[in-house]
Amino acid sequence: MTSARRAAAEAWAFRARVEQEAALRFDRLAAVVAGFDAGSPVPAMMRRAADDERRHTDLCARLAASLGSPVRLEPVELPAIAPQSLDERRAALYEIVAACCITETESMATLTTLLAGESDPEVREVLHAISKDEVVHSRMGWAHLSRESTSAEVAFLGALVPGMLSGTIDEALLGPPPVDEDAEGLLQLGVLPHAKKREVFLGTLEQVVFPGLERFGVSPEPARQWLATAVGLR
């Protein structure tokens, strides 16, 4: 097996697990948001998103297997990510911003970049199928933050965004690129090479996520400072 194929198989297997967790998260958050914002379109979007994520889990797992890395998906328990000091409504906002405004927005940037390049037909089909759903998954986070910003205090999130980022960023992303990376081979198999992944990830934070947070009353300054330190340390 080539190094690109092996790396891509692992990446798709990892994505299958990420999608499996996302399905559980969206099912849970849909019920929580419906409990305090009955008029919100977000819970229905989240229930549909959970179904999407279950479909994505299968797509990613099948691709991982076809690349040589069969995935055994065990039942998982979703870890709590919001600080324990937050009440239910604030904890839901925290988790939605982390999962949708940051992670799903980053996923969309990755997918869009991958779709702009050349990839194998089977991979491209999967990327297309997933990207049309991920647009909605990111939007539902911004929709919820937007609604909460008009009726509740959301500024508390500013100081907490660094914690979200530290749990999202893969340590390797901020380190040096792997020495034997086959950038072209990775792109064909639906994986961004290290340098491109870093460029897209940081660009999305600076030009999409941070301005978005600021627009709805969440200061991105603590996150900017955290990021500068994290990037500068490498």
Added chain:
Amino acid sequence: MLFKKLFQVLVLGGAVVGASAGCSQANAQDKGKKPAADAGATSAPSGGGVKGW
């Protein structure tokens, strides 16, 4: 160009979706302050993040 478009489609598009239904209810003091559904489950004191692609 990619980022500008993503901002418009995701952030601004999301705000439009959020505003398309009635306004969210204000969080009445104390009344709505239930502990989080997963309170007590393991989480970092300062919170964590969600892994993605």
